Amino acid sequence: MSPTEQDHYAETAFRADAIPRQAPPSEKSTWKKLGSNLDVARLPWGHYIGVNPTLYEYDNEWFEDYQYMKEDYLGYAMINDARWSKFVDEDISLLYRFLRFWFVVISHGFSFIGGGGYFVFALAVITSVVGVIAQFFSDTPEYPPLILTFPLGVAAFCGAATILRRLYEKYSIRFYKSNKNWTDDIAFCRRTGMVKSFRGEFPFYEFDAFIEMRADMKGNQFHSLKVRHRYPQHSKDERNGLPLDYNFPADGNIAQLYAMWDMLGRYMDVSQPLPDIPRLEPFRHLDPATKAFDEAGKRGRPATYWRDLYAKASEQELKQLREEHRQIVDAAPWGSRPDLMAHSVPGYGDSYTAEPEDVNAYGRFPNKADRFVERTEAKDSSPQNKPDNH
Known part of the structure; x- marks a missing residue:
């Protein structure tokens, strides 16, 4: 880590290649209980694909916000270089x-x-x-x-x-x-690697991502991405006993949810540049890892690429770009990737179930053409640290 990055990021900042050893979940919180009966998959850690969900890659609302807020956008955006806020703190009557x-x-x-x-x-x-x-x-x-x-x-x-x-x-x-005053107190914090909540602060690596399925009265299925704390004995709500979790919406099929988790991981990982999405473009020069990445010419885009695109493109052109990007998300190799966390949490790999090569198979009835395979074993690149206090 460069001197600039050392001054900018806390020692607790998350790096996928430096996930510490952790304790297994408590006996009262087995893997089966940790995920609900409607969880259809637990997503792997690390091994980023680098594809963002379409909802964030081609966002309908961000440019309107940016045009009106202008310089104030840096202070009132939901996502910036420091944190991804998950709660609006409204100071209104x-x-x-x-x-x-x-x-x-x-x-x-x-x-x-x-x-x-x-x-x-x-x-x-x-x-x-x-x-x-x-x-x-x-x-x-x-x-x-x-x-x-x-x-x-x-x-x-x-x-x-x-x-x-x-x-x-x-x-x-x-x-x-008043209406979009995103708080820093309930957020996924890139600089520190911590997740802030009403129940305390917890390291990002203590959270797991699940695809959660819900069905309406007509039997229609809906899927969402739940990022849930692995150790609910330290974070559960004392009133109802529910574990700490966050919902991250994505527009479309299950591959979009995989892309959402991939993007969140890259956002929190300070060894990676900020995800290249419109809402984070105004902050790229403020993040040391991203600034170094861009100055080295690795981004391959002008500094105002997204702003210029939205200023010039018609709605029809943006719609076409969204459709093309959905195909990119679907074609990405999401299924059966290794999981870095298997080397850091005892018993983590024992809870796997077979995963389809095409992850969208989770959202449809069984098909003979769907091929389910086991995840390949990840190489252990993390330091051999002792388990933390959890």
Whole structure:
């Protein structure tokens, strides 16, 4: 590590080639209990592919944030060179929260954008028609103005909600100092290698990544990436006994979740440059490892590559780039990679299950064409340190 990096990163900073020996999970926290019954895979540590999830590679919202915040972007971004925040600390009143909640409910629930307004308007029309038809069977038929004007009133209300939603989408960023004040206290911290939480600070290498599956009432499956603390006896919530974990969303299939874990690992690993994504581009020169990487010409892109791309590209061009990147994520060799953590945690490798070469097979019914294989053994490149206090 260079002198500059030594001054910038703490001694606890995470490096994939220097993962210390750790204690096994406690007897009360077996691997089966550590992951829920709906976990379908535990993802390997290290051996980065270097492919980012499409949601972060081609982000729809970042450029709008950047254009409005400008120099303030460095202080209010969710992700920067120091930490990846996981909690918004809003310094606002309860009245503001209450009014904002109902504003969003009305503007999004009754707007013609997204279909909610059309549904409400259709109900109003049906109600009016039923009311008119019912008068034909009445001895004293009446056609009060309410029956005839009810759909028009609903249409006006939904139209107003649509205007409010447009204004919200265009100007909500103006309230970022209150609404998007990402805290440093609940975050994955690159400089220190620690994960800060409401339950204390824990080293990043004490967390494991799981693909978690959920199903709705219709049987549709949804998958998400859960990054969960391996030693819940030190971090569980005393109120409900749940272990400490974080959800990292990714748009699309299971390969995107693998890419999300790969990117998080590279973000925390100070032996790696910051992931080359739009939201981190303004911070690349502030991180020593990334700055050295870029100055050596290894990035192969201009310093403002993402900013220039979003300023010039049309939405159609960005859509095409997103589709092409999804294919890159799918084609990456995610399955059956070695796991560096197997040499650092006793019994870690014993909990493996067969993994498909095409990791997207986790998200579909068994197919004879799917090939499941065992993970190859990782080479032990970590120092032979004693187990830590956990």
